[in-house]
Amino acid sequence: MKSELLRQYAKLIAVTGGGIVPGQSVVLRAGLDQPEFVLMLAEECYAAGAGEVEVEWEYQPMERLKNESESVETLGTVKLWQEQKLRYRADTLPVMLYLESADPDGLAGIDQLKRAEAQRRRYAVTKPISDEMENRYQWCIAAVPGVEWARKVFPGLGDAEAVEKLWEAILSCSRALEGDPAENWRRHNAFLQDRCAKLNAMGLVSLEYRASNGTELTVGLIPEAMFLGGSETNPVNNAVYNPNIPSEEVYITPRAGEAEGIVYATRPLAYRGQLIDGFWLRFEHGRVVDCGANRNEEALRALLDMDEGSRMLGECALVPYDSPIRNSGVMFYNTLFDENAACHLALGRGYTSNIRNYGSYSLDELRAMGVNDSMVHEDFMIGCADLSVTGITAGGERIAIFADGGWAF
C-alpha cells in the first residue's frame, strides 16, 4: 500500500478517530502484523500533540498457547500491578487506540469454558475500574491486515497480494482510499447525525424486525434513550472522537428484558478467534431461552453463559443493506467491518452514552432504566435484503424505519 495513503489513514485514526488533545497520553494496542504502521500511527499521535504513546503488543498464538498451558487460576488472576495499571488509566484517561489484525479463526478449538471462566474471574477485579472510566475517555478501533486474516478473506492469493488487497479493502471501507479522509468523515458524520436527529424526534418505544429468513423479533426501547452514530464527545474534555473506523451504524441501547421472538444471524460471528456460523436465538422476556448454530454452537453457548447480562440485548444498530462495506463484496470475518455491513444486534453490555444526559445519572440509575450490564458486548448481523424494521411510538403509531433492507425515510 502506498505510503502516503497509509500516512493519511494513520492521521485519520489519531485525529478523527482518537480526537487527541495536546498533552494527552495514548495507549496503542496492536498485533505484531504491521509494526511499521504502528510506528507511523505513533508519529501521527505525537504530531497531534500526544505527550506519550505507549504501545501494547498482542500476539494471538501466544494467547492460544497460554489458554492451553496455564491453569484457570493463573489465567483468571489480575496481578496487583495489572490492576494498578488499569487504575492509572482510569485516573489519567489516556486515548485508547486499538488496531485489529488477528486471524478470525486463530483461537478455534480452544477450551472455551476455561477461557470464559478465566475472563469472569478477571472481570470481577477489572469491572469497577472500567465502569469508572466508561464514557470518560476517547477510544478508536481500526484495523490493519494480518497475514492469516488476509489469507482467510482472500483465499487462493499469495500472502503479499492478499495483504495488499486487504489493505485496500480496509482503507476503502474506512473512507481513506480516495479524497481527503478527514473531510470524508466530516460529511459522513453529518449524514449519520441527521439520521439520528430524525429518529430521535419520533418517540419510539419499540422496534419490530421482520425478514423472510424467519426473523420475527420485537425489542423494547428505553424512553430516555437516543440514537447515536458517528462521532462522539468526551464530556471530560469535550474532545470529539470516532470510536469505530469504519462505522456505518446508527445505534441505540434497548431495554434489557424486553425482547420477544426469534432472530436469524445473516453472517458468521467471529467470536474470540473462532467463527460461529448459521445461528439463531429465541428470546422470551428479553432473555435468550434457546439457540442453535451450524458451527461452533459450543462457543455460542459459552457466550450466552458468560453472566446474567450476556443473554440479553445491549444494542440495536441500523445499517442499510447496501452499505459500502457490503457493497465491497468482501466478507471480512471481523466484527468491526461485518457489523457495518448490515443491521445488527449485540448481546451483552449496553452503552450508557445512549441515554440522554447520561452524565446526570449514576451508573446504578442507568442500569435501572434498562441499560444492560455484562462483561461481554458481542455484535451479530441480522440484516438482509428484505429486512424490515418498524418503529412503534408510545401512542401505538407504526413508522417504517427500514424497508427491503434500507432506510425507509
Place this chain on the structure above:
Amino acid sequence: MKSELLRQYAKLIAVTGGGIVPGQSVVLRAGLDQPEFVLMLAEECYAAGAGEVEVEWEYQPMERLKNESESVETLGTVKLWQEQKLRYRADTLPVMLYLESADPDGLAGIDQLKRAEAQRRRYAVTKPISDEMENRYQWCIAAVPGVEWARKVFPGLGDAEAVEKLWEAILSCSRALEGDPAENWRRHNAFLQDRCAKLNAMGLVSLEYRASNGTELTVGLIPEAMFLGGSETNPVNNAVYNPNIPSEEVYITPRAGEAEGIVYATRPLAYRGQLIDGFWLRFEHGRVVDCGANRNEEALRALLDMDEGSRMLGECALVPYDSPIRNSGVMFYNTLFDENAACHLALGRGYTSNIRNYGSYSLDELRAMGVNDSMVHEDFMIGCADLSVTGITAGGERIAIFADGGWAF
C-alpha cells in the same frame, strides 16, 4: 533454519539457560523479529514446567521515536504500576529470558544525553528493587536474528539469506548446531569451571594486561573474589542456569578504584543502538581520566558520565583469542557474541556473585570490599592475538595466565 534445530535451541534456552523449576513463572522479553521462535521458546518453558509465561515485546524503532518525541520528564518517569510490576518480580522471582535481535545501529544519532538523563531518573526508582533481586533469580540472554541485524552482519546478501546465515552463526556459536546441545553445554561448563578452580587456587591480587597495540593496564582484584564461568546456581532454589548463551568467558569482579594505565578496545562496542569504534581509555586510581574514539565518542563520554561508577571497572573476563566465536569469522556487532570472542573488561556495576559466600554479606559490605556500583554494565573487547595477562600474587609472584591471546596454562 530447520525446525528441529530451532526446537533444540529453544529447549536449550529454557532448560540449560533458564534452569526452569516446575511451577516457576517466566518473563520472556523479545523483539518482534521472530515471533514463531518466541512461541516455540514459550512452549519449551511450559514443557520444562513453567506455570506462567509472560511475553514482553520490544520494538526498537518505537524506542527511538519515543526518545525523539517525549520529554525527558515523561521518559524518566517510572509510573506507580511499573514500579509495582518490578516489585512483584522481586517478590516472586520469575525466570527472566531475554532474546536479543535488534539492529546494532538502530538507535544511532539519537540524543544520548536525553536518553541517559531519563535512564538516570528511572534508575533512582528501580535500583532498590533490582538490588533486592540481585543473585536471587535465574536469567538467560540469548539471541535470534532480526533482519536489520542480519543485514549488518552479512551485508550484500538478500534478507532471507542473511537471516538464515545469522541463525546458523548464532546456533553454531551457541553449541546448538551439532550434536546434543544440552550435552555440549554440560561438557563446556565443566571445562570453564575447571579453569576457574585453577585460577582461584592461585591467590591473585592483580592482573597485568600487555599488548602490542599499546595496552598497558594493571587492575587490582578483591581478595575475597573468585573467578566464575558458565553455569551459576540460584541460591534461593538451587536451580542451575546459564546467564549467557553463548558464553566462553571466565570472569572476575575487580576492585573498583584500582586500575592504572591505558587500554585499547579491539572491537567496536554496540552501545544503546550505536557503534562506538576505535576507542581507548586511560585509568588513574581506578577511574577513566581520558578517552578517545574514532566514531561516536559522544556516546562513549555519555556512558562514562552516567554516574560515579560508570568510570570504574566492574568485570575482567578471560576469553582465548581463538574462541569459537572469533573463529567463526563473524563480527556480530552485539556484545553477547563479541564479548565471547576475546578478553574484555566492563565499565560499571560489578557482579557481587563473584565474592566467595556473597550471601553472608550485606550489599553495603560487598560494595565496601570494592564491588563497583553503577546503573550501567558495559563490556568492551581488549583481546588480540598478542595479548598477555599476568597474574600477581600477594607474595609478588608473577604467573602467566594468558600468552599470545590464549591460555598460558
